[in-house]
Amino acid sequence: MSGHGTPLPMTARKSPPLKGVAEVPGDKSVSHRALILGALAVGETRVTGLLEGEDVLDTAKAMRALGADVARQGPGEWSVHGVGTGGFAEPDNVIDCGNSGTGVRLIMGAMATSPITATFTGDASLRKRPMGRVTDPLALFGAEARGRKGGRLPLTLTGAADPVPVTYEVPVPSAQVKSAVLLAGLNAPGQTVVIEREATRDHTERMLRGFGAELSVEEDGPRRVITLTGQPELVAQTLAVPRDPSSAAFPVCAALIVPGSEVLVPGIGLNATRAGLFTTLLEMGADITFENRREEGGEPVADLRVRHSPLTGVEVPPERAASMIDEFPVLSALAAFAEGPTVMRGVKELRVKESDRIDAMARGLEACGITVEEEEDMLTVHGRGPDGVPGGATVASHLDHRIAMSFLCLGLGAQSPVRVDDASPIATSFPAFEALIGGLGGALSRSNS
Template sequence: MSAHGDPIPMTARRAGPLMGVAEVPGDKSISHRALILGALSVGETRVTGLLEGQDVLDTGKAMRAFGAEVTRTGAGAWTVHGVGVGGFAEPADVIDCGNSGTGVRLIMGAMATSPISATFTGDASLRARPMNRVTDPLRLFGAEAHGRAGGRLPLTLKGAVTPVPVRYTVPVPSAQVKSAVLLAGLNAPGETVVIETEATRDHTERMLAGFGAGIGAEDTPEGRVITLTGQPELQPQEIVVPRDPSSAAFPVAAALIVEGSDVLVPNIGLNPTRAGLFTTLCEMGADLVFENERVEGGEPVADLRARFSALAGIEVPPGRAPSMIDEYPILAAVAACAEGKTVMRGIAELRVKESDRIDAMARGLEACGVTVEEEKDTLIVHGMGPGGVPGGATCASRLDHRIAMSFLCLGLAARKPVTVDDGGPIATSFPVFEPLMQGLGADIARAEA
């Protein structure tokens, strides 16, 4: 069933070319952080372009529970009256983060160095995801965590009464873990240091600097060393959220595999720690043009035009994984429509996302008639060329929005329709996916349950 209600089966069918402008929602990563850092600042932060998907709305509810005043003033427009670093109040009820791993892990970090307790839960998918990767470093600050086996939700976090700064090397590339440690370090005296052996998305560092925190980063032989000076007074900001490159991936990918398509996706954030998919698609031969490149709010932005392309399979460099970790499902769908073999290695992190995304894509592609090979950290897709995917299957979304959208995009290019058993989770990150794609000419419709 859907994360927030009854299942919503959806079917995508091959139709005419996709044409037009795709106004995708605001960036989810930046939206989460805008609400959290606004709540930790003193005064009123104003946010425009906020993603109003369920994941971000759940983070907004959580900030209210911790004492901040969070108000919607218009479409995508929000204000946050913050309580300051260390000013979180103890919530009166359980914090339900729905489907959002980013939300729950960042919120845990933000509260871990305040002398309060909070209990976190989420939907079935989130309750199955490991939290030890965040609670282990938070314990170094002095916090205590008590959850189910494996550190799974529901979990109660007791914040440190007298927090201490830490020096922490992130064991596997994870922007969520890095960000949780940095947010915890805000209310610890002295300097908190995070070391990354592989760089991950840097929205937290950019936004902390924008809010006035003392933060710097340098590349050293041991990795990227990020140093944060604790106990700042964060200053409220005016934040314009760029469009989400992870959401843009779907209309872009669909345009590349549906013959005759020409789609413009304006105002896309092109932070280099997030743009790995577009680099990969260009290497496969995609006709992608970046127009009107500029910088907004400290983030590189451009208008992205995607046209139907004859794609060739490639081997994706494993080191690129952190910059496109959420885009491998849609890349797998695109790879099915390319000529030759696409090899994706170093992607074990996909096993612990909203679902086991390697297994989910492999099983769904097989059902659609595509040959795949799967290993612990590898997915290999044997492409069938433009229009060559048989389709005609019902694929399990596994409560995972990106799996659902990936198979619906594949259905637009397959010979027979492709159905997902539940499109409901799409609302967590891309609530306008269905009408947006239909507006481009896609034949995507809700099916009878």
């Protein structure tokens, strides 16, 4: 599957029980950061388990364009010879980040305090996404951004020649914004401080410490104050990337949807800032056990054993939203099979993802016979029980990999087939999705008519 070019329609049909082992890819968030910090370190960083989806491969290309030596050694095995903090070179060409909001925003942060200029673009979906939320705080360091109306791509960023440290309170819960500011702070003298009103995924903080940066975190209830001392010499590392909980969400939810299923999903990262979906599923009555708990690459990991379960709708508290922001689309699909309403609050960030995910899920669910209620910051799905989802619709993916995979999972348990107009964006994060679901017994087919 390709995330660019000719659309790839795909259909999911009511499936027999899903059985087997679901080997999901490496964590996308960790993979991006491993390449970027490896490129800013001194020496050779070795990475295993790297996600080789298009989003991460575009970040690898960007690191090469900025002067790092990035090479694939084997499946999931990569080496990065870094240029040191502040060592990025000016790229010869435009940097194309494809579909990846994480990639482009973190790369902008990493180069914003070096005296170079780079122009960034992406696919049609990425060019619609707001970049001002990152370029505004980067301007405080002295960087200058010139883009399309609304701060959208294509955008040219000129890094600060004489960067200054900043103190910045992130206005919305966003790990991308926080991480961009911290990466910019690496090449600024003194201390850069980021204040979060509520915690978001902390992979950047963990990995910065692992590479040798001086970083402290003070917590006061949900509020976090992160202080980074600038201009460290980052030391190359050997990193094992845990498997992606956001990708694991799809076989986990598919197994819960399809009667008789039992699936093992090994090696899943259970960082507390990413595990909100699993907490929610357990509250709904999901039969999930966490086996062989351990630590890999500085992250907590376990094997997930998932069995089909009768589910009950729940209310997801808004303070949990940041820990499962990417999982709300598939939770919405799963909620259609629960008894009663599932209420998701604090989710307005979904409106500025690869698509307006609240609107995309609401319209697709309605087409499949599910009643929904939608507000700016809330989505309610009125579940019809395990045998009550009609399906029978063609839904739009809106160039969004998570929308496409969510409706294909829904189709595995619906009464009538569910067709997604374009499944090609799935390749950006989960290239093996089709083969993995098929290997478990899921009825997926490519359909061009």
